[in-house]
Amino acid sequence: MFRKLFFTSCAVICSAFPAFSGPLNVTVTIHPVADIVKRIGGDAIEVHTLLKPGDGPHTFEPAPSDMRAIGRAKMIVIVGFGLDTWLEKLLRTSQNKGRVIIDLSTIVKNPIDIANDNDGHHHKGHINPHYWLDPMIMKNAVGLIERELLRLLPKEASNISKNASAVRGELEKLDKEIKTLIATVGNSRSFVAFHNSWSYFARRYGLNETGVLETSPGREPSATHSTGLLRQIKKSGVKAVLTEPQFSPRLGKTLAKEAGVAVVIVDPIGGVAGRDGYFELMRYNAKKFLDAMSENQQNE
Numbered sequence: 501m502f503r504k505l506f507f508t509s510c511a512v513i514c515s516a517f518p519a520f521s522g523p524l525n526v527t528v529t530i531h532p533v534a535d536i537v538k539r540i541g542g543d544a545i546e547v548h549t550l551l552k553p554g555d556g557p558h559t560f561e562p563a564p565s566d567m568r569a570i571g572r573a574k575m576i577v578i579v580g581f582g583l584d585t586w587l588e589k590l591l592r593t594s595q596n597k598g599r600v601i602i603d604l605s606t607i608v609k610n611p612i613d614i615a616n617d618n619d620g621h622h623h624k625g626h627i628n629p630h631y632w633l634d635p636m637i638m639k640n641a642v643g644l645i646e647r648e649l650l651r652l653l654p655k656e657a658s659n660i661s662k663n664a665s666a667v668r669g670e671l672e673k674l675d676k677e678i679k680t681l682i683a684t685v686g687n688s689r690s691f692v693a694f695h696n697s698w699s700y701f702a703r704r705y706g707l708n709e710t711g712v713l714e715t716s717p718g719r720e721p722s723a724t725h726s727t728g729l730l731r732q733i734k735k736s737g738v739k740a741v742l743t744e745p746q747f748s749p750r751l752g753k754t755l756a757k758e759a760g761v762a763v764v765i766v767d768p769i770g771g772v773a774g775r776d777g778y779f780e781l782m783r784y785n786a787k788k789f790l791d792a793m794s795e796n797q798q799n800e
């Protein structure tokens with residue numbers, strides 16, 4: 501009750517004296533992107549991340565606290581390409597009309613098409629949304645986030661631009677690091693993943709996504725699809741099936757067992773200790789890919 505009264509009076513005071521406003525409220529859907537936004541905005545912003553650790557981004561359902569954060573937000577950063585459609589739907593009905601929505605997918609120059617679904621049907625214009633796993637695409641995204649923050653927080657301009665340059669530099673460093681690491685992989689550069697999260701990562705680092713188990717999120721693969729994949733694993737010398745902590749490992753484990761290969765857990769979302777930030781998450785995944793493609797990986 502007291503809290504509610506406090507917020508009501510703050511709302512009145514804050515709108516009467518806009519200078520007394522504190523950090524800018526920003527809402528972001530997924531952790532790796534939220535970390536990049538935080539690094540650029542620094543103390544001038546307060547970031548609320550919608551997905552909790554373990555939540556799958558394709559099927560997320562916001563809690564009441566998330567709804568309040570969405571209501572307060574002055575800036576909302578989405579991944580786009582259909583990943584966070586659930587948020588786009590919410591925004592259409594939200595009363596908060598004064599905020600800026602930044603769709604980072606608008607900076608992706610070479611989006612990857614999702615060619616086929618489970619039944620082999622081609623879906624034109626259906627774009628793979630997992631581009632944040634390519635650090636050089638994220639480097640372009642930094643420019644868009646920077647521009648919008650500069651517009652909303654002109655007094656913070658020097659810090660924001662300094663931070664944005666630093667993040668761009670860190671992303672370049674990370675990219676070189678991953679390239680060097682992946683260069684140690686031999687000729688066998690193929691992998692099978694639970695879902696199509698790694699297409700951009702694979703394109704960037706010269707890896708070959710032989711196939712994915714679940715071609716559309718939340719839908720079990722058909723027996724024909726699984727059998728085809730099993731055949732491909734054997735033919736292409738894939739050494740591991742990659743699964744993700746946001747999905748049940750059951751299907752991946754079954755496929756790996758049948759194919760006689762290992763299971764390696766990779767994580768496109770993070771948000772947990774050890775891979776909370778973008779850079780830790782990417783380094784974690786690069787090492788896991790190395791494990792997945794080397795001869796002596798451990799089964800998880």
Ligand SMILES: [Zn+2]
Binds near residue numbers: 557558630696
């Ligand atoms: Zn996904």
